[in-house]
Amino acid sequence: MVKIILLLFPLCYFSCVKESGEIQLVELKTEYLNNPLGIDVLSPRLSWKIKTTSDDIINQEQKAYQILVATTLEKLAEGNADLWNSGKIISAANKQITYLGSKLNSKQKCYWKVKIWNTETNYTAWSEVAKWSMGLLEDSDWSAEWIGGQPDLAQKEYKDILADYDPNNSAPKNMLPVPPSSPMLRKQFKVTKEFSDAFLYVSALGYYEIGLNGNKVGDHVLAPEWTDYNKRVQYQTYDVTQNLENGDNVLFATLGDGWYLGMLGPTKWHTDYPRRGVYGNDRRLIAQLVINYKDGTKEVIDTDKSWKINSEGYIISADNFLGQKIDARKIPSGWTNSEFDDASWTNAYVDTGLQKNLEAQKNEPIRVFNAFSPVEITEIGDDFIVDFGQNLTGWTKLEIKGEKGASLKIRHGEMLNEDGTLYTANLAAAIQEDNYILSGKMDVFEPSFTYHGFRFIEVSGLNQSLDEKMISAIAVASDPEITGSFECSNPKLNQLWDNIVWTQRNNMTSVPTDCPQRDERMGWMGDAQVFCQTSMFSMDMAAFYTKWIKDIRDAQSDRGTFPDIAPHANKPNIRFSNAPAWADAGVIIPWRMYQNYGDKEILSGHYDAMKRYLENIRRQNPDHIWLNDVGNNYGDWLNANTIIAEGYSNERGEVPKDVFATAFYANSVKLFAKIATVLDKKEDAKTYQLLYEEIRNKFNAAFVDENVRIKGNTQSAYALALNFDLLPMDKQTIAFEHLIECLEEYDYRISTGFVTTIMLMKELVRRGRVDIAYQLIESERFPSWIYSINQGATTIWERWDGYVKGRGFQNPGMNSFNHYSIGAVGEWMYRVILGINPSEKNPGFKHFTIKPQPGGTLTWAKGSYKSINGLISSEWRKDKEQFKLDVEIPVNTSATIILPVNQNAPIKLNSKAVPAEMINRDHNMDNETAIDLGSGKYAFEVYYND
Ligand code: BGC
DSSP, X not given: OHHHHHHHHHHHTTOOOEEESSEEEEEEEEXXXXXXXSBOXXXXXXXXXEEESSTTOOSOOOOEEEEEEESSHHHHHTTOOSSEEOOOEEOOOOSSEEOOSSOOOTTOEEEEEEEEESSSSEXXXXXXXXXXXBOOOSGGGOOOOOEESSOOHHHHHHHHHXXXXXXXXXOHHHHOOOOOOOOEEEEEEEEOSOEEEEEEEEEEESEEEEEETTEEOSSOOSTTOOSOTTTOEEEEEEEOTTTOOSEEEEEEEEEEOHHHHSXXXXXXXXXXXXXXXXXXXXXXXXXXXXXXXXXXXXXXXXXXXXXXXXXXXXXXXEETTTEEEEEGGGSOTTTXXXXXXXXXXXXXXXXXXXXXXXXXXXXXXXXXXXXXXXXXXXXXXXXXXXXXXXXXXEEEEEEEEOOTTOEEEEEEESEEOTTSSEEOGGGTTOOOEEEEEOOSXXXXXXXXXXXXXXXXXXXXXXXXXXXXXXXXXXXEEEOOOBOEEEEESOHHHHHHXXXXXXXXXXXXXXXXXXXXXXXXXXXXXXXXXXXXXXHHHHBOOHHHHHHHHHHHHHTOOTTSOOBSBSSOOSOTTTSSBOXXXXXXXXXXXXXXXXXXXXXXXXXXXXXXXXXXXXXXXXXXXXXXXOOSXXXXXXXXXXXXXXXXXXXXXXXXXXXXHHHHXXXXXXXXXXXXXXXXXXXXXXXXXXXXXXXXXXXXHHHHHHHBOTTOOBTTOOHHHHHHXXXXXXXXXXXXXXXXXXXXXXXXXXXXXXXOOTTTHHHHHHHHHHTTOHHHHHHHHHOOSSSSHHHHXXXXXXXXXXXXXXXXXXXXXXXXXXXXXXXXXXXXXXXXXXXXXXXXXXXXTSTTXXXXXXXXXXXXXXXXXXXXXXXXXXXXXXXXXXOSSEEEEEEEEOTXXXXXXXXXXXXXXXXXXXXXXXXXXXXXXXXXXXXXXXXXXXXXXXXXXXXXXX
């Protein structure tokens, strides 16, 4: 603050109110999204970030803000905020500011800008203009109807056949009736007046691709994304003003099976539930094109029976697991243009029996975000094996001219067998196979209604050689912004970082999935909670989880259990519910949302659901040991006991399930007590704090003996109990010693499952053995993170021993090479190597700590996190004598920097000795010096005492 006061004093002395050019407002967002169209939050929350225009401006804060919201750009420019003028609000809040203006109507356009005061008297220029628009808010706003082909009776019968299905005797894929081709739909119309703009509101049961006058609308793929379609279906809003023509126009669409009709994951384990068609039997489209004319009138083109349909479409079949088959001979030339004659097409079927349940899209869409050319093409017999160099989620694009009617096949896999052929044994019933029939002209094959997890493909049936220019791999994912970066002096850790981020993206197809390749691809909650802090460091997950937490609620059972998978797609009252550590994601992830983004609304919206969840466990387990209603009780999944490798014990990995479950119960109750405190629900806060203490006491009485041995005596038991603070203070040191002994028994290798590995890493650091944690993360021995990298991994493997040199692949029934759980160590890399840590009491990185803890072979590391408040960065370099740290603290936040030297060591800040009064004397840890700072960029140099 000192520097700024000195700088401004002469200027402000006579004229005390002034516009400051030192501060800029950027990245204005509405409900976490950039300029979203068609939202349905009635009082949307607005956020912005604050930047300085020069690096030497420090200690900047927001003292007040003013927001203007107007119905048109012109009005906003004139300062005529006809929707909302917040006035000057004295507040430091720059995120989740609830819109408090006039009531917003369906389709309302809203333009907004903000300015802030950074001192009592200095204000900034107005920000750039941002915008949002409202969607269709009332059911009655949907005049369009669900349309598609005639009801498919075979699909319906299939559900009956399934009653006799025996999973041990028949491959499910053979049971599936072939669904009819994907319907193609068209609607011709004329625009006879001058229009000002046009918006398309659209959704489908199944997938849709929609276009106007020859061009696909929008950049969404795999829309409308996955929700529990019985409860809600997301719709999307597109601005199609640029696509609309005066005169003749045509809307055109194709439909696919998607999650609505296609094969889904865990239904494979149950005979009484269909493998396909869980939500319905028929693909349906709903669309409403609203054209606003310059004369003030408007016109709406709805899906209705006047739409034309071709049920003999060129997409012969398309399923997420099975792949897509396209017959290019059947693509009617010019069918997406208005000149096309669709007289031979029939009228669409209007499905009046369906509810609408439509809700606006809440999360960033799934989009294409990258493309890869082959790094190697190998010929094996008549086939080609292509390596794209990166394990990814998506599909391939093939451009080819060949003989009419010739067919070719592309199979997708993550690995190669030792003979160089494609490894597909781990895909189970997901065959990931695209089939193409050539038209004889130049064809461009790119599936639209399936996705695969792959790095390699096998192309067969090609009667010509495969040139690298003919084929590329297209990577798709839900597309929030990447917020993390990481680099250090160990290139293998850099690869690990990359693998973690890739695995996250590969498993974001509108829900966080376990894997993108085999026949599961479900929103497994245990994996998600373990990984969620890493995910939030790497990407802006606020909107993604806002949507998914709702999916979790949709899957809550009647008695209150949270699901193991969301969306559930099965019977939450009966199965896949309430597994400890899986169901607990329903409490943990909202809490992490609050911690990372300061989002209280997530907590209040989910509050009753969390309470019901905990009350059910309490009711079923009156003496506080969680034994009843534990569902599938997966335990510390994929711990050492499941590893098959010579010289590695597979007996001492698993923490007993009662210990595991009770620890998670205690933790969720503790978090809920904190949540109640945040929401000012004092009674609940007290009740659940007491309950937590009772569970904790019971945990100690039942599982911890007089020598502080925790039942099972495994690495994981100690990591879990310590990480959840379940042991009394006086027992923690001994428990930690036992943890070290358990590590020693494994020759300092990991025996934990994917749930407790990150806890182990964090506890090692918290309790002073950062050296062992580095030893583990830099280890190249089996099992370790780097072991997989040394085998060429470009993503995180499901199992430490997915592939072992000399032994080969693990059990193909469960052997994904694209599973993020073990990658939860990304959180550790952030918190320990870069040292960036949120502060529980100051959520949303309003205050945070930067405490890099160098160790292992590392001599430098640098990285950053684009928090909801702006960019935080940390870069350090060390040698024997010196440690240098450069940090960046965003405007309107503060940080505590913790340097790895004692308070008497010489410390320089920006090349000058740090004044003694800057040192925070309350922080009196050995070999640590704490300095509290406001926003700005700072460079520290410290010299180790010898
Ligand atoms: C999934 C896991 C999941 C688990 C439940 C597996 O098949 O792939 O990641 O959490 O089932 O234990």
